[in-house]
Amino acid sequence: MLIGMKNVSDGELMKAIATGSAKAFRELFSRYSSLVLGYGRRMVKDQGLAEDVSQEVWMRVVRAAPTYQDKNLFRAWLLNIVRNTSLNLIRSRSHFDFKSEFNENEVGFSKDEVESLFSRNRELKKVKQLIEELPDQQRLALVIWLSEDVSYEDLAQQLETSVSAVKSLLFRARSTLEQQLKGDA
């Protein structure tokens, strides 16, 4: 069995979880619980709901363990579950219209641009707060786009809207964050 689990791959842990190993689950949870909770929190903007999302995600992970394919990149697979669980929760609670008005001149930007915007601001708590203060559509588009390896097309599909609308949402989100972070600098 998996005695020292620190060096065991995520895929091996999933195989052990499929046999009912609580030890393997605890190791996997310790590796990714912050990411799952944080991504959920950035998405749903509420600590209680984020914890609901987290619990649901971990249940899905455990149930999927017997059929999990190790060829998948675990982190990407996990973030995919967090995103879908969060979006389902958001959609069940409110109606989001991602096909809101958009301006064709508002185009996308590189992920590094936003990441560097964050890195210039050393106050992590402030960055998280500013993201939560973004309008819902902008926040969801920005968080998914920055967290996962998705293209504009993928993101548009996830949010059930057009590529132009996604670019517009991202542009507005970035502009708002930039202004806020400059104001605080």
Next chain:
Amino acid sequence: MSRQDWLNDDPSDKHKNAVENAILPELKKMSEDHRSERAWRWLIALVPVGAAAMAMWWVQNNDVQQNETVEPEFLAMAEVDELVSGDELELLEDLEMFEDLEDLESWNS
């Protein structure tokens, strides 16, 4: 701030316990399912071994019966061999008879 630090939130102990309490019964069930599946796999793997053992037993058992019943057949076959040998002997005697050409010519006339 390292890349994607903004994405992580450390869970509280309360949340960790809540997740564990929700997950542990599921893991227990999966463990039982896994054991049951493994037991079935063993049983299925044993089927050919059992079939081979039964086949060997049958062959051994059948050999004993064959020894009892086949033995007279071997005797009968031996008798046939003896008959064939007898015919061959007669044929050889005939051929020896034709070896003498004069005998053959006298035969033709």
